[in-house]
Amino acid sequence: MPDNRQWILVKKPAGLATEEHLELVTRPTGEPGPGEVLIEQFCLSLDPGQNFYMQSSAETGGGTMTIGDVVRGWGVGRVVASKSERFPVGCYVRDRFGFAGMQDYAMLPETSLYPVDPGLAPLPAQIGVLGMPGLTAYFGIIEIGKPQAGETVVVSGAAGAVGSAAGQLAKIVGARTVGIAGGPDKCRFVVEELGLDVCIDYRAADFEAQLAAVCPDGIDLYFDNVAGKILDDCLALMAYRGRVVFCGSVAEASTVGEWDGLRNYGAVLFNSLQWEGLSIHNYYDRFDEAYLALEGWFSEGKLRHREDVIDGLENFIPAFHRLFRGANFGKLVLKIR
Ligand SMILES: NC(=O)c1ccc[n+]([C@@H]2O[C@H](COP(=O)([O-])OP(=O)(O)OC[C@H]3O[C@@H](n4cnc5c(N)ncnc54)[C@H](OP(=O)(O)O)[C@@H]3O)[C@@H](O)[C@H]2O)c1
Known part of the structure; x- marks a missing residue:
């Protein structure tokens, strides 16, 4: 199994997360358990809300990340090891709930995945207008x-x-x-x-x-x-x-x-x-309804999209900061493969 570079939280930020709060580490990926798949991620979604995930705590409400966690966020990629009949090796998937994380590989349960048709739209759009x-x-x-x-x-x-x-x-x-x-x-x-x-x-x-x-x-x-x-x-x-x-x-x-x-x-x-x-x-149980509606409008040419793609997992921090000074033009995506 390949090694996995991961951005982890080392200190809770009081404001915008910087090098002081994050560290890029390398860890082994491991083998999928029953119903799990290992995904090699191609594109990661950079969202302003990730700073909230990093900042928030049980005290402030909405706390979803603690020290040592991989930075939470959405991703799209290809299954490279699988113990899921629904998502065999080779198929493309994106995660539903933002636990793919800022890392090369994500291990996720099949219940967290949505199938991706790379023929419908380029992968950056799959985590943008369709994600x-x-x-x-x-x-x-x-x-x-x-x-x-x-x-x-x-x-x-x-x-x-x-x-x-x-x-x-x-x-x-x-x-x-x-x-x-x-x-x-x-x-x-x-x-x-x-x-x-x-x-x-x-x-x-x-x-x-x-x-x-x-x-x-x-x-x-x-x-x-x-x-x-x-x-x-x-x-x-x-x-x-x-x-x-x-x-x-x-x-x-x-x-x-x-x-x-x-x-x-x-x-x-x-x-x-x-x-x-x-x-x-609040809408986890209705995501499929929304995905299908968006895919329908997209197929009819009614949803235009634009992405701003930055290369390299190592560039996560400067890329992420672009969101907060309006430097991104379109959906900000980190292309890591
Ligand atoms: N509630 C939810 O469930 C949920 C889910 C996803 C996203 N969101 C929120 O939706 C918002 C947009 O997210 P996004 O991913 O689509 O980001 P985005 O709009 O693609 O990027 C952020 C944009 O915010 C604008 N901005 C930055 N600083 C600003 C300021 N001081 N005043 C006014 N505009 C400023 C900039 O555009 P300009 O160049 O035009 O200033 C920047 O490009 C964020 O607040 C995010 O947290 C909420």
Whole structure:
């Protein structure tokens, strides 16, 4: 059995995880037990939420990693040893729950796997628009947000992995779609490639005025990937009985809690808003429904995608940091084989 390079957590980060908190070690892979498979991973999904997994603890809530654990995350690869009839050697799989980890090889039970058809889409897209980010958009838009045709849907992080899928799903159901992204190139991509109606650059000096101008009847649904000031600006524009799907807080990502306060929180009361936190971990038993729906739209050419691929497991830390300064353009993927 081959050796396995693994990124492990050696110290809980107070903010963004750096070299101080992580170590690349080499360990043996071992043999699969009954119902298990050994996967040689090709691509790893880099997600802002991994920092939350590393930071959180029993005290803060959501603690899923302790010292010595392999850094949690999603991956896609090929089965190289198997004690599963469903997933024999040679087939391609991705993991459902983010336990493949930042490592060359992952040993997972067959119940954690989803079959991958490499002919449907390149492997980076299988962990992007067709993987966990696509799922997140599906449950946030289709299940929680439920936009109606003609409603105005605003999506922040609109050029990113989750946001690009969320904006397109809102478009598919007939909503008027407004993206928010950082910089003119990403805004152009959101409109010209993803097909959203308009996209506003949040770095522009007159961002609030531009956003208000494109939402003259208010925002019916805000899909929030970032929290912080952009959330505050959107709250001020919410329509009566509008909905906010709280998906992520990448603008606040360097802390677990202790975030800056909101000025426009009163809108929740005055405009009778619904505000729901989204966690894909609440939908484990419905993942297949989402995967099939995403694959259907993808096959029909209705879901565009873009990946930002960085080479080398050893480059995990600098690659991961790109997410928190907007340096990634599309779904950030670490290609390790
Ligand atoms: N709730 C769930 O179950 C769940 C599941 C998956 C992901 N998420 C969350 O979804 C969000 C998006 O994740 P992703 O994987 O799709 O990442 P991503 O959007 O592909 O990458 C992160 C992007 O965030 C933007 N950003 C970074 N710092 C920012 C800031 N200070 N203000 C505004 N935007 C900033 C940057 O885009 P710009 O260049 O446009 O600024 C950056 O490219 C994250 O918050 C993540 O934690 C939640």
